[in-house]
Amino acid sequence: MELDSCSPVDVTLSPLAARCESPTVSVAVRTQGVRPESLEEVLLCLAGQITAPLEVLLLAHRARPAELARIRRQADWARAVLGLTVIELEVPDGGRAQPLNVALDVASGCLLCFLDDDDHVSPEWVSTFANGHTRHPTSVIRCQTGVREVSRTQDGGMWSQSRILLPYARHFSWLEHIRANATPIIGFAIPLSEVRDHELRFDDSLPIVEDWDFLLTCSRKLGVVDTPAVTAVYNVDGRAMLSGEPAATWRQVEAGVRTRQWGLLEYEVTQAREIPLGLRQDVARLLEVSRPHEVRENEMLTKRQRLFMRAMRAYSRHVDTVQRAIPPGSAVHRALRDTAYRLGGFVR
Amino acid sequence: MDISLITVRYEDDARSLERLAASFRYSARSAGLTAECIVVDNTPSPLAQPLHGYEKYIHSDQNLYHSGGSNLAADHAGGRLLLFANPDLILGANAVLRLVRGIESNGARWGVAEGRQIPFDHPKPFDEATGRTPWASGAFMLIERSVFDRCGRFDASSLPMYCNDVDLSWRVRASGLDIRYVSSAYAWHGKRLTREGSVEQSPHEHRSSVSALLCLAHKWRRDDVVDRVISMLRGESGRPRFMQVDDFHRRVAEGLVTRVDPSTAQVATFEGVIPGGTRLM
Numbered sequence: 001m002e003l004d005s006c007s008p009v010d011v012t013l014s015p016l017a018a019r020c021e022s023p024t025v026s027v028a029v030r031t032q033g034v035r036p037e038s039l040e041e042v043l044l045c046l047a048g049q050i051t052a053p054l055e056v057l058l059l060a061h062r063a064r065p066a067e068l069a070r071i072r073r074q075a076d077w078a079r080a081v082l083g084l085t086v087i088e089l090e091v092p093d094g095g096r097a098q099p100l101n102v103a104l105d106v107a108s109g110c111l112l113c114f115l116d117d118d119d120h121v122s123p124e125w126v127s128t129f130a131n132g133h134t135r136h137p138t139s140v141i142r143c144q145t146g147v148r149e150v151s152r153t154q155d156g157g158m159w160s161q162s163r164i165l166l167p168y169a170r171h172f173s174w175l176e177h178i179r180a181n182a183t184p185i186i187g188f189a190i191p192l193s194e195v196r197d198h199e200l201r202f203d204d205s206l207p208i209v210e211d212w213d214f215l216l217t218c219s220r221k222l223g224v225v226d227t228p229a230v231t232a233v234y235n236v237d238g239r240a241m242l243s244g245e246p247a248a249t250w251r252q253v254e255a256g257v258r259t260r261q262w263g264l265l266e267y268e269v270t271q272a273r274e275i276p277l278g279l280r281q282d283v284a285r286l287l288e289v290s291r292p293h294e295v296r297e298n299e300m301l302t303k304r305q306r307l308f309m310r311a312m313r314a315y316s317r318h319v320d321t322v323q324r325a326i327p328p329g330s331a332v333h334r335a336l337r338d339t340a341y342r343l344g345g346f347v348r
Numbered sequence: 349m350d351i352s353l354i355t356v357r358y359e360d361d362a363r364s365l366e367r368l369a370a371s372f373r374y375s376a377r378s379a380g381l382t383a384e385c386i387v388v389d390n391t392p393s394p395l396a397q398p399l400h401g402y403e404k405y406i407h408s409d410q411n412l413y414h415s416g417g418s419n420l421a422a423d424h425a426g427g428r429l430l431l432f433a434n435p436d437l438i439l440g441a442n443a444v445l446r447l448v449r450g451i452e453s454n455g456a457r458w459g460v461a462e463g464r465q466i467p468f469d470h471p472k473p474f475d476e477a478t479g480r481t482p483w484a485s486g487a488f489m490l491i492e493r494s495v496f497d498r499c500g501r502f503d504a505s506s507l508p509m510y511c512n513d514v515d516l517s518w519r520v521r522a523s524g525l526d527i528r529y530v531s532s533a534y535a536w537h538g539k540r541l542t543r544e545g546s547v548e549q550s551p552h553e554h555r556s557s558v559s560a561l562l563c564l565a566h567k568w569r570r571d572d573v574v575d576r577v578i579s580m581l582r583g584e585s586g587r588p589r590f591m592q593v594d595d596f597h598r599r600v601a602e603g604l605v606t607r608v609d610p611s612t613a614q615v616a617t618f619e620g621v622i623p624g625g626t627r628l629m
Contacts, residue, residue: 044536082367120468122467123538155532157464158531
């Protein structure tokens with residue numbers, strides 16, 4: 001769902017909407033202190049926001065004493081010179097998710113968004129999230145993220161090796177996201193009260209892709225609102241590895257995330273008898289694609305996906321539930337009641 | 349005085365200007381330099397409140413644009429180094445030190461050092477090993493005062509704003525000095541992106557920069573570039589666009605654009621000045 005469009009599955013504003021009339025945004029910046037210049041660039045990006053963040057949570061994760069001291073000096077500079085409200089938090093142990101969970105615990109804004117210490121954001125990154133939250137205070141707000149290949153030097157130099165590319169889908173689809181992540185961590189903000197009410201956390205047992213797993217969970221529970229502006233740029237240093245993990249670990253961890261997320265989804269659909277908020281747009285799109293020639297012949301549904309489809313069909317037979325969840329008279333409502341069999345052919 | 353910050357205001361808010369001054373002062377102090385801040389205000393009405401952090405605030409009764417405003421500020425500057433910066437810049441902590449080192453490197457003849465703008469820098473060619481680049485952006489450039497004066501300052505008649513930095517850079521190079529891009533010296537410059545991922549430019553900025561490009565090409569005796577730009581203007585829209593072309597012809601007819609002599613013109617290269625794939629509208 002885009003912020004400036006209407007959808008037949010538009011989420012009804014929750015009573016919780018009254019909680020944040022002037023939404024404040026906390027920004028969590030995760031750093032190990034080994035890239036001081038790029039961290040400084042991140043702080044400059046935050047200082048240049050047209051809507052100032054409420055606070056910058058500078059999460060020093062497993063930083064050595066010298067790096068910790070440097071982070072503190074940079075925080076002092078950001079407070080004194082840039083006028084930012086910076087709170088340093090030392091996170092001495094734990095996995096990649098640990099600092100993010102610390103941010104979840106201590107952030108005091110209406111929204112929380114995330115930056116790694118080597119990405120860039122445009123002046124309206126914070127305001128885009130805040131404006132989205134004003135209209136959809138219980139949803140995850142997603143911005144458009146560009147990708148740029150860069151080269152970095154030891155003395156803090158950087159230059160672009162490519163123009164800014166836009167490889168990620170403009171519209172959020174949970175079913176596409178479970179295949180592959182299409183939203184870097186800088187590309188979404190979460191409503192803190194909702195996340196805390198649902199007790200959602202980053203999984204600290206994951207050595208990688210902890211942000212993807214968290215987004216899948218939050219989006220499934222809360223739904224996602226897309227905003228059209230490109231406000232974040234994920235800088236990829238072509239000469240550096242994404243993480244220290246080998247490719248086999250990536251595949252294994254990703255497979256584990258997919259299995260767990262599908263399991264959670266099946267449970268919610270069959271037990272709770274509701275289409276999760278984050279899936280409603282996917283369902284609507286699936287049902288719009290009803291022409292056989294749009295199905296690729298070689299597509300095979302995974303076992304888990306077939307289970308999901310059976311669950312959806314079982315759900316669709318409960319008319320009263322459908323009427324509660326989906327606006328009567330809408331295309332989704334009609335399709336679920338009348339064409340449940342068509343759900344089986346289009347999830348890849 | 350070691351270094352003077354020069355910025356030209358037109359309706360920019362005081363907060364941005366004060367933030368620029370604060371970040372510059374910290375950076376200059378870190379470099380061990382004495383510093384001053386000068387602003388020329390081209391806005392019709394002067395600021396009502398004093399501007400914190402500036403030694404000199406000069407309000408101009410007429411709009412001198414960037415070139416004239418910068419030259420006027422230079423008249424009042426005491427620094428041996430001049431740092432030209434857009435009013436909405438925020439300097440990194442070591443930006444001044446790294447720019448000064450960039451311009452004062454032993455064994456090289458650098459006339460101008462340009463810093464990197466984040467998050468979106470101006471795309472142009474440069475040597476990754478030395479930083480040598482054909483021109484520097486006036487939004488964030490350091491130049492020695494003596495070089496600035498000797499090379500004729502900004503050409504306020506031919507190029508009141510836009511492309512005036514390219515023109516100055518080429519005159520610096522014609523004098524035998526080089527331009528250096530120092531990517532480790534960075535400053536925030538709040539550009540936005542379009543939905544297609546390119547840097548946003550207002551229609552006014554676009555028209556003015558295209559008009560300036562034509563004047564630049566004419567000044568540096570590149571009539572082929574003039575012809576190419578004019579034909580691009582016609583081709584892309586499907587119908588002639590005369591606004592920029594009319595403005596260019598008017599300025600030439602009024603004698604506002606003075607051509608350089610042919611030997612000087614040889615340093616001009618338009619690589620990176622007309623970004624590849626840019627649509628001219």
